[in-house]
Amino acid sequence: MADITFRKEDFIQDDRRYKVEVDKGVGKGVDLIVERQTENGEYEVIQAEIIRSADERVFVAWSEPFNGRVVSDEYKKL
Numbered sequence: 001m002a003d004i005t006f007r008k009e010d011f012i013q014d015d016r017r018y019k020v021e022v023d024k025g026v027g028k029g030v031d032l033i034v035e036r037q038t039e040n041g042e043y044e045v046i047q048a049e050i051i052r053s054a055d056e057r058v059f060v061a062w063s064e065p066f067n068g069r070v071v072s073d074e075y076k077k078l
Helices: none
Strands: 004-006 018-023 032-037 043-046 049-052 058-062 068-072
Touching (some): 043 068
Antiparallel strands (some): 004 068, 032 043, 032 068
């Protein structure tokens, strides 16, 4: 799976958080890692909520919008 990138402008606000749809094609059972881009352009891993809807849409939820990406940890498995 290639990295899925998103920008803070892509987020929408619901009742108590912001969320962004990242991809409908993310496989079930795939472990996803969310990384937030820092001010110096590097990425840091954060523990964001991953929401999967009944129609298999995948969202990242956080307290505020941010530039970031979603990566799979499959590359770590041998």
